[in-house]
Structures are given as C-alpha cells and as structure tokens.
Amino acid sequence: MPNETQEIPVIHFERFLNGTSAERKSVADQMRRASQDWGFFYLSGCGMPDEQLEAAFSGSKAFFALPQKDKQGVAWQNPESNRGYVGIKREKLDPTRPGDLKEAFNLAPEGPGPDTHKNLWPAGYPRFETVMTRFLGECILTADRVLQAFALALGQPEDFFKNAHNEHDHTLRLLHYPPLPEGFEPEDGESRAGAHTDYGSITLLFQDDVGGLEVCTRSGEWIRATPIPGTVVVNTGDLMHRWTNHVFCSTPHRVNVAPEHRHRDRYSIAFFCHPNKTSEIACIESCATADNPAIYGPISAGQHLNEKLTNTYGAQAQN
Numbered sequence: 001m002p003n004e005t006q007e008i009p010v011i012h013f014e015r016f017l018n019g020t021s022a023e024r025k026s027v028a029d030q031m032r033r034a035s036q037d038w039g040f041f042y043l044s045g046c047g048m049p050d051e052q053l054e055a056a057f058s059g060s061k062a063f064f065a066l067p068q069k070d071k072q073g074v075a076w077q078n079p080e081s082n083r084g085y086v087g088i089k090r091e092k093l094d095p096t097r098p099g100d101l102k103e104a105f106n107l108a109p110e111g112p113g114p115d116t117h118k119n120l121w122p123a124g125y126p127r128f129e130t131v132m133t134r135f136l137g138e139c140i141l142t143a144d145r146v147l148q149a150f151a152l153a154l155g156q157p158e159d160f161f162k163n164a165h166n167e168h169d170h171t172l173r174l175l176h177y178p179p180l181p182e183g184f185e186p187e188d189g190e191s192r193a194g195a196h197t198d199y200g201s202i203t204l205l206f207q208d209d210v211g212g213l214e215v216c217t218r219s220g221e222w223i224r225a226t227p228i229p230g231t232v233v234v235n236t237g238d239l240m241h242r243w244t245n246h247v248f249c250s251t252p253h254r255v256n257v258a259p260e261h262r263h264r265d266r267y268s269i270a271f272f273c274h275p276n277k278t279s280e281i282a283c284i285e286s287c288a289t290a291d292n293p294a295i296y297g298p299i300s301a302g303q304h305l306n307e308k309l310t311n312t313y314g315a316q317a318q319n
C-alpha cells in the first residue's frame with residue numbers, strides 16, 4: 001500500500017517489447033503490482049514514435065488556438081457520438097463541483113458504414129485530420145501492446161484483452177487547460193479537471209511538462225503525478241476494476257489549479273480504451289480466491305457502460 005514515502009512506479013516497457021519471456025513476465029508482474037497498489041503507473045518506452053507524439057501535441061495546440069467560432073462549428077453533440085469540441089466549463093468531471101477549467105476535442109475510430117458516427121473536423125485544416133487520424137492509429141497499437149502485458153499479468157492468454165478490444169471502441173481526447181488570469185482565485189473546489197475515475201478498461205495519458213495531475217492513493221491522500229519525459233501514464237478504469245474483481249484499482253484523479261503552474265497553458269492527450277460492446281466482462285479467474293470470491297456476475301461491456309452513463313448522465317460523462 002502506498003504511503004507518502006512511495007512514488008507512482010515507473011515501468012520500463014522496452015523489456016516487455018524486446019525481452020526474453022522471463023523479462024516480459026517480470027514487466028507484467030510489475031504492472032500487476034502497480035495496478036493493485038495504485039491503479040496508476042508511468043510506462044517508459046511504450047513504442048509510440050516520438051515524432052507522432054510531437055505532431056499530435058502541435059496539432060492540438062493549433063486546434064485550440066483556432067477562433068472560438070471554428071471550434072464551436074464542431075461542437076460535441078451527444079454521448080452516443082461523443083466526438084467534437086467541448087468548451088471551457090462545459091464539463092464537470094466531478095459533478096458536485098464547478099465546471100472544469102479546460103476545453104477538449106474528442107475523436108474516435110470510425111466504423112465503415114454510412115450509419116456509424118463520424119468524426120467532426122474543423123473545415124479548412126486537413127493537416128489536423130491527417131495528423132490526428134495517424135496518431136489515433138498509433139494509440140490503438142500502443143494500447144494493444146499494453147493490453148497484452150495486462151493479460152500476461154493476470155495469467156490469461158496474451159491476446160485475451162486485445163481480442164476483447166478489437167472493435168476499437170476507444171476515444172482519443174485532446175485537452176487544453178488555459179492559463180488562469182493574474183489574481184484568479186478558484187471558486188470553492190474549482191479545478192482544471194474535477195476528481196473522477198475513468199470508465200473504461202485502461203487509459204493512456206500523455207502529458208506535457210506543466211504538471212497538475214494528482215492521484216488519490218488507497219489511503220485517501222492526493223499525491224502529484226509529476227510529468228516524466230518519455231513516459232506515458234497508464235491507469236486502470238472502472239471496467240478493469242470490475243473485470244479484476246476489484247484487484248486492480250480504479251483510482252480517483254484530478255488536475256489541480258496549483259499556484260506554480262496556473263499561469264501556463266497545459267496540454268494533455270488521453271486515450272480511453274473500451275472493450276467491444278459485446279465483450280463479456282466476467283471475473284478473471286486469477287482474481288477470485290476463497291477470501292475474495294467473485295463479486296459480480298458477467299455483464300457485457302456495453303451494458304456496463306450504459307449503467308455508468310445512466311448513473312452519471314447529469315455529469316455528461318464523456319470518456
């Protein structure tokens with residue numbers, strides 16, 4: 001169990017990608033421990049090409065710098081599509097607090113048919129679409145590799161989670177936290193992103209060097225997830241919490257308005273992974289023991305998400 005002398009683990013994924021089977025198992029075991037103790041870890045060497053990541057951050061900055069009317073032209077419409085631009089204060093990740101001091105742009109893989117939801121792209125910026133579509137593809141590949149390690153960590157066949165996610169029902173979210181004006185005093189509980197857990201199986205979070213992300217430990221204390229160059233933050237969400245019979249945590253996190261970074265723009269990019277709607281979420285064998293028998297019966301991922309959205313619809317859950 002973490003305490004203030006412990007830090008969110010940094011795991012070197014190169015040894016999973018290129019190592020011997022013993023090394024791969026050792027990386028998977030570190031991920032299992034980190035997911036149990038924290039529900040959060042940093043992964044270095046995740047295989048995301050640097051130039052793609054840089055292009056995505058540049059594209060994100062360019063998008064948020066567009067005139068407000070261009071951004072509103074691709075405004076987020078509804079949770080079914082869950083694509084497009086979400087303006088400042090529109091979302092409350094913690095529904096009991098004031099709106100988040102951030103803006104966001106969501107995109108997602110598109111199905112082949114004409115009836116499927118399509119991404120909303122601002123007119124006249126074809127490069128943005130190209131860069132983000134390519135980056136989305138790299139995120140899927142990265143997430144699949146991470147999911148393979150999670151399967152190994154839980155004693156499952158390596159493609160267990162990857163196969164359960166092969167319809168790519170994921171969301172990529174660009175986030176921008178604008179600088180706060182001189183003398184700005186947050187209202188009670190106002191923050192860049194309110195405390196919340198993520199809904200899906202895993203989230204990959206790429207952050208710039210500004211900082212502000214905070215993670216709640218199992219003992220209830222908030223600690224900083226300081227940016228570490230060359231790493232991606234991985235966290236396990238509500239669905240993984242259920243799938244693993246509460247062995248892996250779905251840890252509350254938030255983006256705080258701290259004095260030392262509030263004058264700076266902050267950019268981050270989150271990739272929320274969701275299993276196929278028809279994937280069955282049933283307690284993973286290695287997570288049920290005599291002391292911790294299966295808590296839930298099987299449910300489809302789609303049904304689980306619907307329950308979550310119904311419970312928090314007022315919060316306009318968007319991840």
Ligand SMILES: O=C(O)CCC(=O)C(=O)O
Nearest residue numbers: 175193207213255268270
């Ligand atoms: O921007 C960040 O660092 C965190 C964002 C986040 O947790 C979310 O959008 O779910």
Ligand SMILES: [Fe+2]
Nearest residue numbers: 196197198253
């Ligand atoms: Fe989150």
